[in-house]
Amino acid sequence: MRHPFNGFLILSPPALVEIRNLNFSYDKRAVLQGINMTFHKGKCIAIMGSSGCGKTTLLRHIGGALKPTKGHVKVDGKIMHELDPNGMYKMRRKMGMLFQFGALFTDMSVYDNVAFQMREHTDLPEDLIHDLVMMKLNSVGLRGTHDLMPSELSGGMARRVALARTVALDPMLIMYDEPFAGLDPISLTVVGDLIRRLNDALGATSVIVTHDVQESLKIVDYVYFMAGGVIVAEGTPDEIRASDKAIVHQFVHGEMDGPLPFHYPGGDYRQDLSL
Amino acid sequence: MPIVKTITGVGHRVVNAVWRIGIAARFFALTLTHSGSGFRRFGLIKKELFSTGVMSLIIIIVAGLFVGMVLGLQGYETLKRFGSESALGVMVALGLVRELGPVVAALLFASRAGSAMTAEIGLMKATEQISAMELMAVNPIARIVAPRFWAGVISMPLLAAMFSAAGIFGGYFVGVVQIGVDEGSFWSQMQAAVDFRHDIMNGVLKSFVFGVVVTVIALFEGYDAPPTAEGVSGATTRTVVTSSLAILMLDFVLTAMMFGGSE
Numbered sequence: 001m002r003h004p005f006n007g008f009l010i011l012s013p014p015a016l017v018e019i020r021n022l023n024f025s026y027d028k029r030a031v032l033q034g035i036n037m038t039f040h041k042g043k044c045i046a047i048m049g050s051s052g053c054g055k056t057t058l059l060r061h062i063g064g065a066l067k068p069t070k071g072h073v074k075v076d077g078k079i080m081h082e083l084d085p086n087g088m089y090k091m092r093r094k095m096g097m098l099f100q101f102g103a104l105f106t107d108m109s110v111y112d113n114v115a116f117q118m119r120e121h122t123d124l125p126e127d128l129i130h131d132l133v134m135m136k137l138n139s140v141g142l143r144g145t146h147d148l149m150p151s152e153l154s155g156g157m158a159r160r161v162a163l164a165r166t167v168a169l170d171p172m173l174i175m176y177d178e179p180f181a182g183l184d185p186i187s188l189t190v191v192g193d194l195i196r197r198l199n200d201a202l203g204a205t206s207v208i209v210t211h212d213v214q215e216s217l218k219i220v221d222y223v224y225f226m227a228g229g230v231i232v233a234e235g236t237p238d239e240i241r242a243s244d245k246a247i248v249h250q251f252v253h254g255e256m257d258g259p260l261p262f263h264y265p266g267g268d269y270r271q272d273l274s275l
Numbered sequence: 276m277p278i279v280k281t282i283t284g285v286g287h288r289v290v291n292a293v294w295r296i297g298i299a300a301r302f303f304a305l306t307l308t309h310s311g312s313g314f315r316r317f318g319l320i321k322k323e324l325f326s327t328g329v330m331s332l333i334i335i336i337v338a339g340l341f342v343g344m345v346l347g348l349q350g351y352e353t354l355k356r357f358g359s360e361s362a363l364g365v366m367v368a369l370g371l372v373r374e375l376g377p378v379v380a381a382l383l384f385a386s387r388a389g390s391a392m393t394a395e396i397g398l399m400k401a402t403e404q405i406s407a408m409e410l411m412a413v414n415p416i417a418r419i420v421a422p423r424f425w426a427g428v429i430s431m432p433l434l435a436a437m438f439s440a441a442g443i444f445g446g447y448f449v450g451v452v453q454i455g456v457d458e459g460s461f462w463s464q465m466q467a468a469v470d471f472r473h474d475i476m477n478g479v480l481k482s483f484v485f486g487v488v489v490t491v492i493a494l495f496e497g498y499d500a501p502p503t504a505e506g507v508s509g510a511t512t513r514t515v516v517t518s519s520l521a522i523l524m525l526d527f528v529l530t531a532m533m534f535g536g537s538e
Contacts, residue, residue: 065406092411092412099403099406103403105408117411120418121412
């Protein structure tokens with residue numbers, strides 16, 4: 001198949017998210033510099049990097065919560081920071097985001113949490129909402145918890161309920177902010193497997209911001225590596241595993257010292273010890 | 276130069292304070308403009324009315340009862356010197372309806388319901404619940420803030436009325452039942468001297484104003500709190516301190532406007 005305008009061959013599905021020359025500074029400190037990414041429809045993409053490298057900031061740009069200093073993020077053909085509040089809310093209805101610790105509403109039951117968006121954005125009758133909530137909870141294996149409060153769930157269960165809430169309205173784009181943080185090995189596999197299965201079942205596109213290399217390489221189609229606000233490497237999971245780039249090697253193998261130094265920059269050690 | 280540093284520091288604080296007042300005013304305006312959905316779905320306000328209003332009832336009634344009992348005791352001691360013990364009912368009722376009812380109930384409301392609102396919203400922010408709501412295309416001002424605001428505004432005058440009623444009963448208990456002031460003169464003088472518009476309605480107006488001020492301060496502090504444990508605890512303290520001072524200062528202004536030099 002050829003592109004209708006430029007005649008180039010189209011080998012991959014159309015892009016849902018296009019990030020072009022994205023720059024963002026906070027208090028004159030550059031957090032993101034010249035980021036270019038493309039997320040194709042139906043794919044699972046991981047954005048990896050150590051803490052503080054700008055991954056979450058990037059995710060917030062995709063969700064339209066931050067305005068870039070330069071460049072743009074285009075989702076489904078629309079530039080996010082140019083949307084008016086109504087357009088932004090319309091776009092966000094087509095997105096879902098799973099927060100690091102689930103961010104379940106603590107004053108609502110599991111059932112009400114999953115039903116929240118259906119009640120806010122649709123006029124569906126309550127008995128239909130009931131069936132939909134039960135189906136969503138069943139898809140994450142937690143139908144039996146519908147009358148519990150979030151405080152009664154374990155960390156892994158809360159993350160799965162939050163996942164059911166995230167996909168409540170079948171979003172086209174699902175964003176995950178550190179979905180594996182603080183999970184036991186079983187929950188880790190369960191959540192990883194659910195992310196992939198839900199993405200494929202819904203025909204959605206998933207963006208996973210994580211520093212869990214092994215778990216995410218198992219489920220994603222493409223990986224971007226970030227350090228210090230720039231992309232330092234990218235490729236398929238196999239290419240990343242085989243990469244001989246020092247920074248990727250350090251990250252994938254969890255080495256203590258390397259391009260990302262163990263020591264935070266400081267003055268002369270001898271001087272600090274008054275020697 | 277330490278003096279330059281001091282002046283710069285004071286300047287910074289003043290500018291910051293003015294900024295915060297501006298942001299709070301904008302927050303208040305946003306709350307009012309996003310109140311429509313709360314009234315369309317009155318269940319949201321009703322739920323908050325229960326937690327802010329109904330759950331504050333016990334503390335309000337008990338406090339009102341004791342304040343009324345003290346008023347009865349002190350009032351009797353003073354009035355006895357002039358031989359006007361029969362005016363005890365008037366003194367207790369006017370003291371409560373005009374001043375102590377709205378003011379003390381508002382102070383209690385700020386420390387019980389106001390601090391709870393700040394802590395709840397601050398923690399919702401710290402645990403990313405507010406960000407989650409925004410990304411679900413639900414406006415947190417309309418869904419979280421506005422229902423709590425109207426619940427506070429509606430429940431404050433009702434709580435102040437309950438406080439005054441409990442206080443009058445406390446005054447009656449000490450004055451009439453315990454000390455033996457004539458029951459007939461206690462009630463009849465009260466009925467004759469307390470004016471509905473001048474005394475009761477002005478008291479209601481005061482408590483309405485306090486309700487708006489306390490709730491806006493509590494909600495703004497929670498919404499503006501840094502998303503950390505330290506930030507939320509600081510915001511809760513600020514809610515109680517700022518709203519208590521605001522109540523007392525506004526009470527003077529309102530009293531001067533309503534009763535100052537009118538008689």
